[in-house]
Structure formats: structure tokens, C-alpha cells
Amino acid sequence: MPFLEIDNLQKSYGTAKILKNVSLEIEEGGFLVLVGPSGCGKSTLLNTIAGLEPITAGEIRINGQRVNELHPSKRDIAMVFQSYALYPNMTVAENIGFGMEIRGVPKPERDKAIAEVSQLLQIGHLLDRKPSQLSGGQRQRVAMGRALVRKPQVFLFDEPLSNLDAKLRIDMRTEIKRLHQRMGTTIVYVTHDQIEAMTLATKIAVLKDGILQQFGTPAEIYNNPANMFVADFMGSPAMNLIPATVAMNGKGLQVVMEREAREPIKLPIAHAPAGLGAFQGKKVMFGVRPEALTDPEGADRDAKAVATADCHIEVVEPAGSDTFAVTNLGGKPVVARLRADAHIQPGSNAPLAFNLSKAVFFDPTTEDRIV
Amino acid sequence: MSAASQDVATRNGVFARAAIYAILILFAVYYLLPLYVMLANSLKPLDEIRQGNMLALPHQWTLAPWLSAWSTAQIGVSPTGLKPYFLNSVMMVVPAVAISTILGALNGYVLTKWRFRGDTIVFGMMLLACFIPFQIVLIPSARILGLLHLAGTVPGLILIHAIYGLGFTTLFFRNYYEAFPTELVRAAQIDGASFFQIFRRILLPSSGPIIVVTVIWQFTNIWNDFLFGSSFSSVDSIPLTVALNNLVNSSTGVKEYNVHFAGAILAALPTLIVYIVSGRYFVRGLMAGAVKG
Numbered sequence: 056m057p058f059l060e061i062d063n064l065q066k067s068y069g070t071a072k073i074l075k076n077v078s079l080e081i082e083e084g085g086f087l088v089l090v091g092p093s094g095c096g097k098s099t100l101l102n103t104i105a106g107l108e109p110i111t112a113g114e115i116r117i118n119g120q121r122v123n124e125l126h127p128s129k130r131d132i133a134m135v136f137q138s139y140a141l142y143p144n145m146t147v148a149e150n151i152g153f154g155m156e157i158r159g160v161p162k163p164e165r166d167k168a169i170a171e172v173s174q175l176l177q178i179g180h181l182l183d184r185k186p187s188q189l190s191g192g193q194r195q196r197v198a199m200g201r202a203l204v205r206k207p208q209v210f211l212f213d214e215p216l217s218n219l220d221a222k223l224r225i226d227m228r229t230e231i232k233r234l235h236q237r238m239g240t241t242i243v244y245v246t247h248d249q250i251e252a253m254t255l256a257t258k259i260a261v262l263k264d265g266i267l268q269q270f271g272t273p274a275e276i277y278n279n280p281a282n283m284f285v286a287d288f289m290g291s292p293a294m295n296l297i298p299a300t301v302a303m304n305g306k307g308l309q310v311v312m313e314r315e316a317r318e319p320i321k322l323p324i325a326h327a328p329a330g331l332g333a334f335q336g337k338k339v340m341f342g343v344r345p346e347a348l349t350d351p352e353g354a355d356r357d358a359k360a361v362a363t364a365d366c367h368i369e370v371v372e373p374a375g376s377d378t379f380a381v382t383n384l385g386g387k388p389v390v391a392r393l394r395a396d397a398h399i400q401p402g403s404n405a406p407l408a409f410n411l412s413k414a415v416f417f418d419p420t421t422e423d424r425i426v
Numbered sequence: 427m428s429a430a431s432q433d434v435a436t437r438n439g440v441f442a443r444a445a446i447y448a449i450l451i452l453f454a455v456y457y458l459l460p461l462y463v464m465l466a467n468s469l470k471p472l473d474e475i476r477q478g479n480m481l482a483l484p485h486q487w488t489l490a491p492w493l494s495a496w497s498t499a500q501i502g503v504s505p506t507g508l509k510p511y512f513l514n515s516v517m518m519v520v521p522a523v524a525i526s527t528i529l530g531a532l533n534g535y536v537l538t539k540w541r542f543r544g545d546t547i548v549f550g551m552m553l554l555a556c557f558i559p560f561q562i563v564l565i566p567s568a569r570i571l572g573l574l575h576l577a578g579t580v581p582g583l584i585l586i587h588a589i590y591g592l593g594f595t596t597l598f599f600r601n602y603y604e605a606f607p608t609e610l611v612r613a614a615q616i617d618g619a620s621f622f623q624i625f626r627r628i629l630l631p632s633s634g635p636i637i638v639v640t641v642i643w644q645f646t647n648i649w650n651d652f653l654f655g656s657s658f659s660s661v662d663s664i665p666l667t668v669a670l671n672n673l674v675n676s677s678t679g680v681k682e683y684n685v686h687f688a689g690a691i692l693a694a695l696p697t698l699i700v701y702i703v704s705g706r707y708f709v710r711g712l713m714a715g716a717v718k719g
Contacts, residue, residue, distance in 0.1 A: 102612075105612075105616060107612050107615065107616075126615075127612075127615045127616045128615065128616060128617065128618030128619075132616065133616065134612075134613070134616050136609040136612070136613060137609070138607055138609050140607065140609035140610045140612065140613040142610060142613075142614070142627075142628055143610075143632055144628075144631035144632055153614070153617050153619075153627075154616075154617035154618055157617055157618045157619050157623065158618055201613075201617075
């Protein structure tokens with residue numbers, strides 16, 4: 056049975072609809088990440104789960120119980136805010152203990168819980184300091200401590216890492232994942248960073264303009280994006296979306312990509328989705344991730360359908376671990392991810408291997424994936 | 427060459443600095459002159475003042491005018507000095523400042539952190555209250571004080587001052603709390619704190635500078651008020667400003683200028699002390715609203 060259910064949730068400010076019929080659920084101990092560009096409604100969704108903002112229609116259930124009408128403090132949740140929201144006039148220990156103090160927990164019990172949490176997060180030496188005397192990473196830990204000490208049914212994280220510098224962000228990401236594995240508490244986590252979403256989540260919900268675009272495991276979202284928005288948003292560098300046509304070639308379908316001043320590339324499609332037959336002779340968007348477009352030596356040996364084509368390389372970008380090469384197909388720049396030591400020169404022609412078992416197709420009018 | 431030009435620049439800097447200090451000192455003397463005249467003459471016997479030469483220091487130092495102004499000078503019909511009126515003013519100012527500051531803080535808290543439909547209109551109307559000339563409301567105020575049976579009493583004056591201060595105190599606190607992070611309020615809500623607990627435990631401890639600004643502003647205005655004091659007081663609730671007027675403007679007997687000077691300084695002393703003690707915070711608080719972060 057799902058632990059946290061969001062059922063047909065709607066949220067409006069006056070006439071502006073912020074969330075449109077969002078339905079989600081996550082099992083106990085799951086890690087749900089809400090991801091999307093700014094203004095997509097993901098933080099609003101989190102605030103409605105917390106009870107900080109009322110909802111217009113729909114239902115939110117935690118552990119089978121409807122919580123729509125419950126005050127935030129009665130929902131048995133804890134939240135970590137983007138700005139950490141540490142009470143500036145209280146010490147670290149008082150910050151962590153404030154909730155318990157309000158609930159009338161006796162002091163010895165409080166001190167014990169604070170000591171436990173501060174040991175878990177290694178902030179024991181900071182307990183007497185004020186938030187203004189802490190670094191960004193330390194504040195982040197205290198904010199998590201304040202949430203952890205409640206032992207809630209659900210943790211809510213609102214872009215908790217976005218105020219940290221790049222290196223600390225990756226460290227804290229690992230730490231959050233480790234904490235989740237250790238405590239096994241259900242987490243709902245908001246971010247605009249798709250890498251955070253991929254690395255942390257057991258389930259990802261991609262939102263855009265208040266509409267749920269896709270809900271699934273990270274692998275589903277990454278390999279089988281529901282539409283062009285999800286395909287473009289998840290993954291870095293983004294998935295190549297190449298205008299192409301579908302044609303019949305003897306016994307199978309093939310995808311045809313126009314090129315400037317050269318004959319088009321024609322590639323046989325392996326495991327064509329059932330719906331693709333209807334697109335014969337029509338335009339489609341051919342989606343292929345940069346790592347599925349590589350130098351022939353670096354191609355995935357287990358891939359079932361690899362086709363090689365000679366491409367004109369316009370730009371080469373060595374990135375240390377990989378080398379990115381930019382070519383042009385169907386009038387759009389296309390990024391290929393090659394091995395770091397691939398010998399390739401800008402301006403030359405080089406063979407590129409298309410891993411067609413990883414390719415996806417989109418209907419250019421509806422922007423949905425062809426299945 | 428660069429060393430020489432640097433030398434010239436330094437010399438120019440010294441001249442400019444000297445000029446600035448000269449002008450500043452001149453203005454400081456200009457502004458301090460009235461205070462000097464008042465102090466010097468309040469410490470002279472009346473004869474010395476009559477001889478002219480207001481600017482001279484006393485030949486014969488005396489505290490008699492101060493003692494007279496405080497406890498024996500003729501005010502109205504009785505020779506009580508300013509003492510009872512000073513107490514009237516204290517009993518009026520302290521509660522009025524406290525009430526208007528607390529209510530202003532609560533208003534600011536609600537108007538920024540507990541937004542409701544039409545909150546900007548409510549705030550706009552409160553803001554408008556800052557611009558209403560007091561003379562316009564004299565008659566309605568008198569009527570309401572009469573209806574409440576508070577006419578001519580200290581509580582009546584407290585009520586009037588607290589209400590008329592509310593526009594300003596609300597403005598101060600609203601603008602201060604506008605910059606106060608809402609996420610802190612939300613965190614406290616999740617921690618289970620109530621409306622008043624959040625106000626008392628989270629907002630008030632961070633409100634030091636704006637409380638100082640509000641208290642100085644309200645204290646000065648209410649202490650110095652003459653219009654309401656003269657309109658709504660009766661014999662036993664006359665505030666200090668009105669009493670000082672009665673002392674100075676008495677039409678009988680000799681004009682005791684030294685006593686008048688001493689009385690005026692006594693009347694101004696509390697506001698002066700408030701400024702000296704907390705002026706630092708006043709400037710800081712005024713700046714806090716202007717420059718965010």
C-alpha cells in the first residue's frame with residue numbers, strides 16, 4: 056500500500072491554476088523527488104503536503120489517513136527549507152529542541168534526543184553556537200538535525216542543497232542518501248537539479264506548468280521519457296532530439312536524417328515501437344542520448360543494435376573523463392560522447408556509432424513519445 | 427612624478443578635511459547655542475539676567491531656579507512646581523508607548539506573515555492615519571472620550587495617543603517584518619508553535635532595532651505633544667508640556683526667566699536621555715528597513 060498518496064491535487068491562487076490534477080504516490084521508505092524548472096509548482100506541491108498552503112481540490116493521505124485539514128504540526132512531517140530557516144536568536148541546541156519544547160517534552164529527554172541527533176550528524180561541537188556563527192554546510196546539518204529529531208513519518212526537503220557550493224553539494228547529496236538508507240524514512244525532495252533527482256530518487260515526478268509530465272523510477276524517466284520535455288530536461292548533456300523521417304526499407308523501418316550538402320543518414324530501426332509504423336513517410340523526432348552516440352571503439356558491446364555512420368565533426372570539447380563532439384543532423388547540433396582519448400579533429404569526418412536499442416521516437420506535433 | 431602628485435593629493439586631502447571639520451564645528455556650535463543659553467541662564471539669579479548679556483556665564487552659580495521649577499513655582503492656581511505634571515506625563519507616556527508599540531508589532535506581524543484578503547487595503551488605511559492632521563480629529567475624539575467616560579483623565583490621553591501612534595508603529599513594524607524570512611515562520615509552524623508563540627519566540631527576539639526606533643519615535647511624540655494634552659486634560663491630568671506653558675505664560679507677577687529656562691530643560695530632559703541612550707540603535711534601525719540584507 057502506498058504510504059504517501061496525492062490524489063488529484065489542485066491548487067489555485069484566484070484564477071491562476073498552480074497545480075493541475077496531480078496524482079502521485081510513494082511507498083513507505085521511498086525517496087520521491089519532485090523535479091522541474093522554476094515556476095513549475097514543485098515547491099507549492101511540497102508546501103501543500105506540509106500543510107503550509109491550503110489546497111483547492113483533491114486529497115493528500117499519509118499512511119492511509121486524510122491530512123487535508125490537519126495543521127502542519129499534526130501531520131507528523133518534518134521539513135528542511137532552502138534557506139535552512141534556523142531561528143537566529145537560538146543556539147543550535149535550542150533550534151533542534153524547539154519543536155520538542157513546544158510540545159512539552161521534559162528537558163532531560165530533550166537533551167538526550169539532541170545529543171543523539173548531533174552525534175549522528177557530527178555537530179556535537181556546535182551545539183552552543185548561534186546560526187550566524189556557522190558555515191553553510193554546518194547550517195545545512197543543523198537544519199537536517201532539527202528535522203531528524205522529530206522522527207517523523209515523512210521528511211520534506213525543499214531544495215536543501217541549492218545554497219551550497221558545488222563540492223559541498225555533492226558531499227551533502229551523498230550524506231542525504233546515506234541517511235535515507237540508514238533511517239529508511241519516506242522522503243519527498245524538491246529540486247531543479249536533474250542530477251540530484253537521478254542520484255537520490257527511488258521515484259521521480261517531473262513537473263512543468265503545474266502538470267505532472269511523468270512519474271516513474273529514475274531508469275524509466277531516463278530511458279523512456281514520456282515526452283520531449285522530459286527527454287530534454289533529464290540528463291546532462293541533454294538528449295539529442297533530431298528531426299527525421301521514417302521510411303520503409305525492405306523488411307524493416309528505417310530513420311532518415313537530412314544533412315547539409317551530403318546524402319542523408321539512413322539507419323535501420325531495431326525493436327521499433329508498435330506505434331511507429333503509422334509514421335511511415337512522416338516527420339518524427341529521433342531521440343538519442345549523447346552516450347548512445349559514440350566512437351565505434353567505445354560503443355556498448357552488449358548493445359543489440361548498433362549502426363555506424365560517417366559524420367562531419369564541427370566542434371570537439373574534451374571534458375577530462377569524456378570527449379564531447381558536436382555534429383549537425385537534421386539541421387540541429389547533435390552531441391556525441393566519445394572516449395576521453397578518442398582521436399578526433401574538428402572539421403574532419405569520423406564514424407559515429409548509434410546505439411539504436413537506446414533510441415526513442417517522439418511525435419513532433421503532440422511531443423509525446425511514440426510507443 | 428607619481429610621488430609628487432601623491433604628495434599634492436595628500437595635502438589637498440588635509441585641507442579638505444580641515445575645511446569639513448571647520449564647517450561641522452561651526453554648525454555644532456550654532457545648534458548647541460540655545461542649549462548653552464538655557465543652561466547658563468537657568469543657573470543665574472534673576473538679577474543677573476535682568477542686567478542683560480544672555481551669553482555670559484553666571485557670576486553667582488545657583489540651583490534655586492531648578493528647585494523652584496521642580497517643586498515650588500506657581501503653575502495655574504497652585505504653587506506645586508512641575509513635579510506633579512512630570513509624573514502625569516510619565517504615567518501617560520509609558521503605557522501609551524508600550525501599548526502602541528506592542529499593537530504595532532502585532533499588526534506588522536499579521537500584515538506580513540498572516541496575509542489575508544484585503545491586507546494591503548488595511549495597511550494602506552493605517553498608513554493614511556499617519557497623514558491625518560491631529561486638529562481634524564479633535565472634536566470626534568472629544569466625543570468618543572466623553573462616551574467612554576474617559577474625558578479629562580490620564581487613561582483617556584493614553585487611549586488617544588496609543589491610537590494615533592498606531593499608524594506609525596504599524597508602518598515601522600510592517601516594513602521591518604516584510605524583510606523577515608517567512609520560512610522561519612513556516613518552520614516554527616511545523617514545530618507546532620502557535621500564533622503568539624511564533625511572535626514571542628521567533629519574531630520579537632529579532633526585533634530589537636525596530637523596537638528601539640518605535641519607542642524613541644513614540645516617546646518623543648507623546649512626551650512633546652501639546653495639542654491633545656491641552657485639549658483632553660483636566661486639572662489632575664495635565665501633562666508636563668501644558669504645565670510648562672502655564673508656568674511660562676502666567677500673566678501675573680514677575681517673569682522668572684531663570685525658572686522658565688530650568689523648567690524647559692526639565693521638560694526636554696527625558697527625550698534627550700532616550701536619544702542619548704539609544705540613538706545608536708535608532709540610526710541602525712532606520713537604515714535596516716532601507717537597505718535589505
